Amino acid sequence: NAGVTQTPKFRILKIGQSMTLQCAQDMNHNYMYWYRQDPGMGLKLIYYSVGAGITDKGEVPNGYNVSRSTTEDFPLRLELAAPSQTSVYFCASSLDRSNQPQHFGDGTRLSIL
């Protein structure tokens, strides 16, 4: 099993460009999450999904959009990239949204210049 796979690993965008960060999991987990990690800050939840077709906002959703058409995939969309969105983005999944551990991908490092 690959676990949680994120692509791309690195990306540089210009201000105003758009892009989609891909996330796929092969553990048949219902719950998926997007976090951002900034230096000196804890991981912050952007969006999460409890299953195909169902998504909800986390702590810092502004400037992002998500969709969940399948159990396996949970892409994160940046529509108008801003310098404040320079960060490392992590996707995670868990069996359910109780106290089960979340399993993380290796991240996408995004710079917006």
Added chain:
Amino acid sequence: EDQVTQSPEALRLQEGESSSLNCSYTVSGLRGLFWYRQDPGKGPEFLFTLYSAGEEKEKERLKATLTKKESFLHITAPKPEDSATYLCAAYTDKLIFGTGTRLQVFP
């Protein structure tokens, strides 16, 4: 406001020098306390979940403990391969992460 604080921010140890990392939390309705290890350029890797005060869990040189206000990650006789950032997170209805302790173990 729910909060998780980790200390120290950074810790340098000699190989074999045991120590502890602290995670203090102020949250409403703790349902679990998680410890993760994060290597440079990688995502967090799950280590332990603790559910109630007094609980302890061990894995190789690591032992995690939980009280009503804090959790400790004890590292016994660390090796250079234990060098990483250790994250704790409190679960209420969401995961609230601390900022981590960056551990460096020198031979």
